[in-house]
Every structure is written in C-alpha cells, then in structure tokens.
Amino acid sequence: VPELNPSIYQNGTKIYDEASKITTDEAQKRVYQDSVMTLFIKRGQLYDDETKWIENKAYYAYGYYKDVEEMLPNVVADFERAIELNGELSLAALYPAYFDAIRRNDGYNDAYTPEQVLEKYGEIQKLLAKAEADGKDVATAKSQMENLLVAMDLIDCDFIENTMGPKLAADPTNEALADQIFNYSVQYKCYSTNAFLQALEIKHAKEPSFSTSQVIAMRYMQEDNTAGAEEMWTQALKLAENDMQKADAQMELAKIYVKQGKKSAGRAAAKEVANLDPSRTSDIYSLIGGMYMNSFNDCKGGESRAKDYSIYIAAYNAYQKAGDSSGMANARARFPSKEELFTEGLQVGSTINTGCWIGETVTLATRD
Structure with missing residues (x-):
C-alpha cells in the first residue's frame, strides 16, 4: 500500500535511520541507509511535496555518504536541490555540511575548478548573510566555512593576482568579485597585489572611508605615485572620524608635500598636526628641521x-x-x-x- 499515507515515508525514514545506528554489521548498516534514500525517492514519485523533505534527504545523505566517492555528487545535488526549491537551508549548520560535501567531491572526484569552488563558496556566504539578517546565529557556520576553505588550499596571493585579478580587470563593475578579492586578500595577507589595489579602489568608490583612503594612499606611495597618494590622503582627511585620524592624514600629506617640493605646504600641514595631536611634536619639528636643512x-x-x-x-x-x-x-x-x-x-x-x-x-x- 505505497500510497496509503505520506506518514509511511515520514516514519519509515526515521525507523531505517535508527536501525542503521543500532546494527554493528557494516553491510546491514549500508542496507538500512540506502533504504532511507529509497523511501525519499519513492515519496517523491508519489507525492508533490519535495519541498518538505528534500533538506532532510540532503542531511541524511551527507551523514551516510560523505566518505563514499561515487555518492558525493548526489549528496551535493541534494543540498543544491533543497536550496533551489526553498531558496535557502533552514538550519545555518547545514551550510558547512553542504560546502564540506563540495570539498570532498572535489577531493575525491576532481569535480570543480578553483573558480567554481569559490563561486559556490560565495553563494553560500550570501545565504548565510541573509540568514543573519533574518536574526539567525551564523557565527559558527561562518567560522566552519572559512576553515574548510583554508583546508582546500585553493587560494594564495598568486591565485588572487593571476586568476581573479584579470577577471576583475576585464569587468571592473563586478562588485561581488571585487569584494571577494578584497576579503581573500585580507584573509591571506596579499596586500601588495594589483588585484587587491583594484578591488580596494572599487570598494572605496562605492563606500569611501578613512581606512580605504589610507590603504590606497599607502599603496600609491609604494609605487611612487605621489599625486595619487596626495589625493587619497586629502580624501582621508575629509573622511576622518576623529583628531587622531586627521593628524595621521595631515602628517602623511606633509611628507608628500616635502617630497613634491611644496615646502610651505608641507610645513603648514606639519604644524596642523601639532594642533590635532600634541604628542607628535617631536616628529613634526624634526620634519620641519630637515626641510630647513635641505x-x-x-x-x-x-x-x-x-x-x-x-x-x-x-x-x-x-x-x-x-x-x-x-x-x-x-x-x-x-x-x-x-x-x-x-x-x-x-x-x-x-x-x-x-x-x-x-x-x-x-x-x-x-x-x-
């Protein structure tokens, strides 16, 4: 009587799952676990209620088959079907399981390119951000996701510069990619890449802040681009949130003016630092003394x-x-x-x- 009632399948999956936990016979355990999957498939054939159970199927499949090479593509597919049908996973804890299935599928079956893995990671991050906005606690899930990504050893500074960078250069309006490059660059301390600088410039154009102006200006100075650095420190001065930040900006502007030969402007900027942060008097007047000497x-x-x-x-x-x-x-x-x-x-x-x-x-x- 397979069509008697959906409860046959609701309770049947629980019964076979419990049976798989009780038996000590590994072969019989796998029979019970496969039976759980069979019940989900049969229910899907008889009832139009996949949205109600597809997430459970993914959960069970991950627990049963995460170490089974040939089954991992199905595990990933179940998670992705759940997201496709319901728009999200109901429990934040399931997202690390989903990404771990991706990681294992890649490790066992070489299933993805690094770019595809990162694309899936980015999609999960968006779903976690939505869950967080809805009031769910996603801190643990985010931490687990980061650890899994690091364990995959996909990303380094060369990957950011040579693989992700050209894509951003070809599509500088891709804010999602810029954010990804920025976040990975910070995580892996890849601050000297051109990709990081471009991503930071895009981020700054969208959401200018003292910190983004500061970092861009420092990069410009490393490249001896004093005009660019002057512009960014001038922006930083306007965006500063307190006198300490203003003093930082004025001090750097003073150094830039000196380097550009704008000595009067350099001295004026340096003296303004003293008004903002008297603790810097020594540095300020040493700078001025050097200007006079030269x-x-x-x-x-x-x-x-x-x-x-x-x-x-x-x-x-x-x-x-x-x-x-x-x-x-x-x-x-x-x-x-x-x-x-x-x-x-x-x-x-x-x-x-x-x-x-x-x-x-x-x-x-x-x-x-």
Whole structure:
C-alpha cells in the first residue's frame, strides 16, 4: 500500500535511520541507509511535496555518504536541490555540511575548478548573510566555512593576482568579485597585489572611508605615485572620524608635500598636526628641521653668508622644539662663524630674517 499515507515515508525514514545506528554489521548498516534514500525517492514519485523533505534527504545523505566517492555528487545535488526549491537551508549548520560535501567531491572526484569552488563558496556566504539578517546565529557556520576553505588550499596571493585579478580587470563593475578579492586578500595577507589595489579602489568608490583612503594612499606611495597618494590622503582627511585620524592624514600629506617640493605646504600641514595631536611634536619639528636643512641651495642668495646660513639657525630652533639633539648639533655646525658676522658688521644676539620660503626671524649665533 505505497500510497496509503505520506506518514509511511515520514516514519519509515526515521525507523531505517535508527536501525542503521543500532546494527554493528557494516553491510546491514549500508542496507538500512540506502533504504532511507529509497523511501525519499519513492515519496517523491508519489507525492508533490519535495519541498518538505528534500533538506532532510540532503542531511541524511551527507551523514551516510560523505566518505563514499561515487555518492558525493548526489549528496551535493541534494543540498543544491533543497536550496533551489526553498531558496535557502533552514538550519545555518547545514551550510558547512553542504560546502564540506563540495570539498570532498572535489577531493575525491576532481569535480570543480578553483573558480567554481569559490563561486559556490560565495553563494553560500550570501545565504548565510541573509540568514543573519533574518536574526539567525551564523557565527559558527561562518567560522566552519572559512576553515574548510583554508583546508582546500585553493587560494594564495598568486591565485588572487593571476586568476581573479584579470577577471576583475576585464569587468571592473563586478562588485561581488571585487569584494571577494578584497576579503581573500585580507584573509591571506596579499596586500601588495594589483588585484587587491583594484578591488580596494572599487570598494572605496562605492563606500569611501578613512581606512580605504589610507590603504590606497599607502599603496600609491609604494609605487611612487605621489599625486595619487596626495589625493587619497586629502580624501582621508575629509573622511576622518576623529583628531587622531586627521593628524595621521595631515602628517602623511606633509611628507608628500616635502617630497613634491611644496615646502610651505608641507610645513603648514606639519604644524596642523601639532594642533590635532600634541604628542607628535617631536616628529613634526624634526620634519620641519630637515626641510630647513635641505633648503640651503634653494634659498642662498650669495650676497650675505650670515643671511644664507641663518636657515641653519631656524633648523636648530626646530630641532630644539623636537628635542632632537643630533639634529641640533648638525645644524649648529653650519652656523655662520664669528669672522663672517664681523665682516658683515653683524653681532651675535642681533636678529635677521632668513627670507626665502622659510621666512623666519632668528637670533644670530655662531658655530665657534
């Protein structure tokens, strides 16, 4: 009486499953397990209610056949059928089982390309995100998924750069792929790849933040792209959430301006750092002192040695504010001599303006 009632199949699967757990005969165990699968198949032939039991079939199949090479494609197919019919798996814990079946199927049967595995992984991640949005606890499932992916040893920096990167370059509007590259790059610490930079640029364009601006700017500096770095740190300054972040951005801008030869802008940015974070005073004034020291050739007029060398006095003063004794000694060694001041009719203790972009009035002193 196979059509007597669906309960025959509901209870029958439970009975055969329990029987498989009780017997110690491995051959008989497999008979009982196969019978569970047969009941699901028979029920599917008689009743139009596959949505009600397909997830259970996948669950049982995984438990029974996860180590059986020839059965693994069916196990994966059952999970995918459940998702196809119901839009999701009802229990978050089933997603790691599904992905483990994929992993085992790939290991036993070489069933997928790495890209296909990652595509399936990405689809499961989306389903977990939906489950989380619906209020389900998916933390354990996510952790198990990550561990399984790592165990597959599919991804490294070369894979991200040479396999995933060209696909993103060919389709820069693929935000899902960009997110995937970004996440894998962070997970596997592949920060120096071009693929990571492109993914980060796409992520930043969509959701600009201080951190994304910061990382892109740092990469640009590694490539000696000071113009790009300046633009990104300027964005970072606008996106900063507190004074510490603003100070970081201003300090990096100061260094960039110095490298670009924009010395006045560099000094202004550096001094702004002091207003935002006084704890950086030493670094700020060491930077300014170095700027002054390196400006001699740009600023010397050749008419007054006292005036030309006065920039070293300005540098000394900056190093003094920084508490940089080595910088102070280096600057003092370049002060004008007593003879040079005497020749020009000047005295120690009098004042002079450095002129040039430095434009500071300093008190004359000598190196001897």
